[in-house]
Amino acid sequence: MLRRIRNYIENLHIDTDEDRFKRLDAQRLNLFAFSIGIILLLSSFRDLLFGFQSYFWVLFILGVIYLLLFFFTKARQNVLVSLATIELSMLLVFFFSSTTGFGNGVSLYYFLLFTVSLFIFNTRKTSKYNIVVFATAFVLFLISHYYDFRIFGEVYNLEYSKNQRFVTFLVVFTGFSVLGYFILSKHFTVLELYQKGLRSEKIIADMREKLNRKDDMDLENLVKLAMNDDIAFIPKIKSSFPNLYDNLMEINSAMTSDEFKLCALLKLGFTTKDIAEYNHISVRTVQTRKSRLRKSFGISADIDLYKWIDTL
Numbered sequence: 001m002l003r004r005i006r007n008y009i010e011n012l013h014i015d016t017d018e019d020r021f022k023r024l025d026a027q028r029l030n031l032f033a034f035s036i037g038i039i040l041l042l043s044s045f046r047d048l049l050f051g052f053q054s055y056f057w058v059l060f061i062l063g064v065i066y067l068l069l070f071f072f073t074k075a076r077q078n079v080l081v082s083l084a085t086i087e088l089s090m091l092l093v094f095f096f097s098s099t100t101g102f103g104n105g106v107s108l109y110y111f112l113l114f115t116v117s118l119f120i121f122n123t124r125k126t127s128k129y130n131i132v133v134f135a136t137a138f139v140l141f142l143i144s145h146y147y148d149f150r151i152f153g154e155v156y157n158l159e160y161s162k163n164q165r166f167v168t169f170l171v172v173f174t175g176f177s178v179l180g181y182f183i184l185s186k187h188f189t190v191l192e193l194y195q196k197g198l199r200s201e202k203i204i205a206d207m208r209e210k211l212n213r214k215d216d217m218d219l220e221n222l223v224k225l226a227m228n229d230d231i232a233f234i235p236k237i238k239s240s241f242p243n244l245y246d247n248l249m250e251i252n253s254a255m256t257s258d259e260f261k262l263c264a265l266l267k268l269g270f271t272t273k274d275i276a277e278y279n280h281i282s283v284r285t286v287q288t289r290k291s292r293l294r295k296s297f298g299i300s301a302d303i304d305l306y307k308w309i310d311t312l
Helices: 002-011 020-049 053-071 079-097 108-120 128-146 158-211 219-227 233-240 244-251 257-267 272-278 283-297 305-310
Strands: none
Touching (some): 002 020, 020 053, 020 108, 020 158, 053 079, 079 108, 108 128, 108 158, 219 233, 233 244, 233 257, 244 257, 257 272, 257 283
């Protein structure tokens, strides 16, 4: 249930045919906009509980803005809209941090917004907007400092003042945790794609050397389909190696589709680890399938499966 909800939030209004890296950025921004919106809405109801209706409306409206950016992705993809939202958040921090003095801890939100800015404006083309965000925060902090963080008067609710720093720390900590998760998950995904690209190049190079072919086979697309566990892989392997399926059927007419797929991956030189990773199964499962393949085709244990499949 939770996984389905996450997938919906992550992939809302995202074109599946879009470039993988652009899609990855859009997914992380979807999750970010939704998460920040929820955090702000919860904070607004916290202030309403303490009787601060003006604070409630400010936080509530800002939370709604972030959720609107989540639902209307075209607006969020406009860098000026994103910049305006962060600048509005800066003004909000300026207001809250300049009520009861520096001791309320609200200035910590500036650092969270720095990270948000770096998270959103993370390309060479948009990085200049980080300068605007950092400069705005610096100017606003100087103004608050000049007035000893007491521009907008005192907050008289003793219980609220007593717990404000703790609540601020908790919200900022949660915000950093959410952003940290998104940044790390993106990093790991990019690293995985990079490693997959390197592995793809090696497989293609080995296959070209083995087949002694240069341009008569679309090996790049074939390997890509195999790595993505695409349903188009089987038709593609049959067209690329037209005799493979027939030769295997002559040996074992009861060959299953899973057995042929495993043979096809072996033909491309995929290791046990490769097959497990790209088919989202365990290494032990692949080893078990290899053992069953030997029994099904009557291959003795002293014969190398890769050399056997190369003879077909």
